[in-house]
Amino acid sequence: MPADPRRAPHDWLDHDAGPVVRPYAMTQGRVAPAGDEFDLVAFVVATMPGAPPPPTLPPEHHAIVGAAWEPTSVVELASKLDLSLGVVRVLLGDLRSAGLISLYEPPAASQPHDVDVLKAVVNGLRAL
Template structure:
């Protein structure tokens, strides 16, 4: 008979906790402006009880990390991390650095010039 801690991990498929369970069934973040390069930083850590995933995000973000980095460290899909991060921002636990986001997409002509230069190498 397997031990309790073995019931939640399958060597081939990984953890058996599904993403919808982590987000309580939510599939859209409360903050749609979050993108993969949004910088996150823990602003405070209350003694409230959070989910394991929320606690891990707060622990990771004691130094600025992008949303993509957090998702990578947690080995969790981006959309799930966006939902969890939105929760923490709404509760005042995380802050974002809006300056780190691109104000506008780069000029296509500049990108094409860079690409041409790279091809010549």
């Protein structure tokens, strides 16, 4: 079947996957989350799991709030939603600023590593 000559081909259309949205379009060109930095193993949880987010938010924000009804790590959330970590971090910053999610960092992630423990591990590995 010949292509319709009135319709121009689109470079951004992938016939197998559908329309492709670039990551910078989802984050509006931002590469860092709003507010304080957070660890990739931090747990994300929706502040009001039963209530839907405002309809003015983009679909990616809705997906994050929907997936965070139970505590989920940032890395696992990115994997579940098939989004890059950079995009998820920026979107989480937006949702945290809006009060729709909370981030909880495990104590080990926020404390510096004990150098003596690390040296003991290295010495133990060398002994093998």
